Amino acid sequence: MERDGVERLLGAAGVDSRRLRHALTLLCDGRWWSLADLVRETATSRRTVEELLRELRTEREGDRFRLPPAHWPDFQDLLALAPPPEDPVQHLVAHYEPALERLRELVAKAPRPRHALDHVPATPETVLRRALLLGARFWLPGARLLCVGDHDLTSVAVKLVHPETDVTVVDVDDRILAYIDEQRLGIHTRWADLRLGLPASARDHDLAVTDPPYTPEGVGLFVARALEGLTENGRVLLAYGASERTPALALKVQNALSALNVAFEAIYPDFNRYFGAEAIGSAADLYILRPTTKTAPAVRSRLSQLTTAIYTHGPQSVESGPAPAPGHAEPRPTPASMAESATRLSSAGEADLLVGEWPATLPQPRVKLATWLGKPYAASVERVAIAVPPGLEAALPRLLLATRAPHVEVHLAGPYDIPSALDPVYSFTESGAMLTATRRPRPEAPQAQILRRILDSGHAKLANTWREALIAVAATHDVTLTKNEARALIREAAPWAGDLTPLDAPLHRLTTLPSAIGTTLRSLPADGDSGVSNPHGGNSGP
Incomplete structure (x- = not known):
């Protein structure tokens, strides 16, 4: 009997069976449910929902299902008669329907998620409720808000609901920054790879919001950067979720947060909902974190131990481990890869300065990528070699603009599309995964x-x-x-x-x-009355 299997699942779940009872209640409400919608609505992992469905004889309509009405009486005493408690601002959502409609449109048209950056878009309702919670808990007129990564467009939601708030976004994805600027809401956009630093213009904020990669390394880094961007009495709002089946992973992340010496002011369970991330129930909790007098030294300690592997996917995933430096042999090298490594080493040997990770056998002075971007290199150098590990290619334009060296060789993991914004400064030649940038002469116009x-x-x-x-x-x-x-x-x-x-x-x-x-x-004032004569010199190029 299918009820026996359902009762076994509920018994095994114990006090946490409310999730399953909620899913069972939805299946008995007469509506058709897709698996993704059922996961998101109940904030229950896909695996757990699938276990429940295997114990039920559902009827199907395409990819949707429900329990036949004739079977509802069999489960009435097992249902969760009341839904899970609503979050503290759900009752406000109905008053912001125009903002929600705008967000639905913007989220639908946003740049596609990037798997290697662990992008999973939050629902429009979620980003609206984030904005409403900020306004309900804090005084936002004149406040400065920092969004540490913003593929979800929380910054846009805040400006739609609280236009008097000063909002800044830092993100590694140039597409997101361009999309946010297209909305013309007065949001300040800054490029940053948080593994390499936080821009000086992203400091001294009152509040920060972040929805980071859900690894201990990713959460620890993003929250540390958020704290770095706060004033003394600021707060960090963090979205983080784990499956109800993996509390040990949640513990690792919370230990990473505790190491930053922050106080946990609040945790709102399942506040955030997503299009995807079904392994964690398409949901995440919302933490409110407050720095203490012991936070700043803990943040400095955390940032002194940076690792570039912070994601769950792609070349910079935690499982991938650190990328080998140029010239280091890969496991079981082929003759072609050995020849390329030799060429890189020979080329780098001609450089006056090495930037990034290089073999210790090379004698030249070297600078870390973060230091290179953080401050100008004191000495004048003729030739620079930069090693860019896979997954950090977005930093390349900035790494090139950080120097005035006439010749720069960039060693990459693969081919790279050079942005046109660099054309006024450099001419380029490519040879496999090596990019040579030669500084152009100073222009006349x-x-x-x-x-x-x-x-x-x-x-x-x-x-x-x-x-x-x-x-x-x-x-x-x-x-x-x-x-x-x-x-x-x-x-x-x-x-x-x-x-x-x-x-x-x-x-x-x-x-x-x-x-x-x-x-x-x-627009220059004129030496007569008609403006400066031919200020462009007929040429806007280099």
Whole structure:
């Protein structure tokens, strides 16, 4: 009898059987349910729901199923007569239907998830409820919110519901940053690979939200960076979930959080729901974490032990282990791979400086990738060799903009599509997985001069370099331009510039930078009444 099998499952689950009873209740409500919807609605792992379904004789309609009405009376005494407790802001959702409709559209059109970055999109209702919870628990007018990664578009939800909040997003995925900027909601976007650092412009926030990779390494890193971006009295809202079948994994993650010396102010079970992640019930809890006086040193300690393997999939998954440095032999090397390793070593041997992980046998001075991006290298060097491990390719444009060396060789795991934003600075040649970048001569045209000056100053604030270059160009045309006047022209042409550096700038900002520079040149005060004569020099390229 199918009831016997259901009772065995419920008995084995004990007090946690409410999940299964909730699923059984839904199957007896007359509606047709897909497996994915049933998993998400009950926040129960796919494996557990499948076990329940195997004990039931359901009827099917395509990929959906339900219990036949004639069987409902057999299970009435086993049902959960009340659903699980609602989250603290569910009652507010009905008052924000226009915002929810907008979010449904935006989530549907968002860039496709990247498996290697552990992207699993949250539902529109989830990101709306995150925004509502922030407003219900904290005072948001004038507050500064940092989204540490934002494939879910929580930043957009917050600006739709609380437009007076100052919101900044840091993300490694340039597609996400461009998509958020397309919405024109006044959100500040910053590129960052959190394994390599947090931009200076992403500090001193009141609140932070993050939905990181669900490994102890990923959660520990993202929360540490979120704490690094907070003021002393800030809070971190963390989405993290594990299957009800794997409490040991949840313990590992919570131990990683405890090591940061944060207080757990609240945990809202199953607050977040997802399109996918069925192994954990398409759901995750929402933690509210508060730093203590012991948090800052714990964060520094955590960040001093960085590992690049933080994901559950792809080349930087925890299971993959560290990538070998260029020149190190792979297991069972082929003659072709041995020859390529020899070529890389020979090429790197001609460099004055090595950036990244290289064999200890090479004698040159070396710099870590994070240090290279974090501050300018003090000495002038002619040739630089950079090793970019698989999974960190998004950092390549920034690694190249971090130096003024005339020759840079980049050693990659495979072919790479070079973004056009680098064309004003470098010409490129490719040989297999090695990319050689040669610095172009300084341009003559005013617009190209300003662009090149900005891109040559990767660690400096973009707007400051732009201001000084604009003043210099104006002076060559006998036009006096004050710093305040130059700042005003830049704010008008590029309100996004602010305290951004070229290394923090999303690629789409660097791509449109020449046009914005041209706007400031055309807006220069005139030596007569009609503006500076031919400020572009007829050429906007290098």
